[in-house]
Amino acid sequence: MNMKVIFLAYRQWSLNVFPAIVKHPKVSECVLCKTHEELLALDLSKYDLLITCGWSQELGEEVTGKIEAIGVHCAELDRYSYGTPIQLQIIDGITRSKHRIFSFTYDKSSARAHTHNRLYSHEVDLDYSGNMEDILEQLTVTSKVLFIRYLDDYPEIEWKQWPAEDIVRPARRPADSILSKEDVARMDTEQLYNFFRCLEDPYPNGAIEDDKGTLYIQKVMYKKK
Structure with a gap:
């Protein structure tokens, strides 16, 4: 063929x-x-x-x-x-x-x-x-x-x-990739790891923002206790 x-x-x-x-x-x-x-x-x-x-x-x-x-x-x-x-x-x-x-x-x-x-x-x-x-x-x-x-x-x-579900997870927006210091305080280390690793290059990197500026996290490493 x-x-x-x-x-x-x-x-x-x-x-x-x-x-x-x-x-x-x-x-x-x-x-x-x-x-x-x-x-x-x-x-x-x-x-x-x-x-x-x-x-x-x-x-x-x-x-x-x-x-x-x-x-x-x-x-x-x-x-x-x-x-x-x-x-x-x-x-x-x-x-x-x-x-x-x-x-x-x-x-x-x-x-x-x-x-x-x-x-x-x-x-x-x-x-x-x-x-x-x-x-x-x-x-x-x-x-x-x-x-x-x-x-x-x-x-x-x-x-x-494909099995259908009633649950819908809408696509993420660029604004969803920026955390405030308050957001960070509410998340544990594993949640932070998952958040930043899924936004490593080639995707727009995750960031933490406050009144002084924006900290971009390009790569992360995590060790579970």
Whole structure:
């Protein structure tokens, strides 16, 4: 089988997945796009599959109406389908989760349609311990595993329903990354560790702010008693 694939990514951890797609024996051609504009410049009807990796923007009907599209989502619970899933899970104290392939083909009449996470196929375990560089390295490896398994099985893909929840964790805003001294006083050391480690580079760093200025925390280390 000769597949023509588009790979859409822009973060470095996700770009590191690209060579594994290029080398897959079913893939005869693989085009890398780093922006939505580059994607729209292609004749999508000439390709078999769009693979997105670490992509947080909406694709829109102008894309999903022309090509089968998949992505990866790094959360098991549906409450984290609304944005910033890594940060929210770590802040909530989650250390074990799932990395899943999801389909951008969804029922537009569903109230959950905008999450795009109604159907998933392949999944692997995900560990949220360690610093952000450790977590992003793991996302690279697990994304390779997931996409390789998907391509191995394609086109015989078994889709499963993503379990829905009534709980919603809205995406974090930039202002949520700044703590006051009063906020710090209310948090224990493990909560502070989780807060600052999920905002290490390449994300905008967490900070503590008072009337004198703003202290940015680029990297943290924690030892449990």
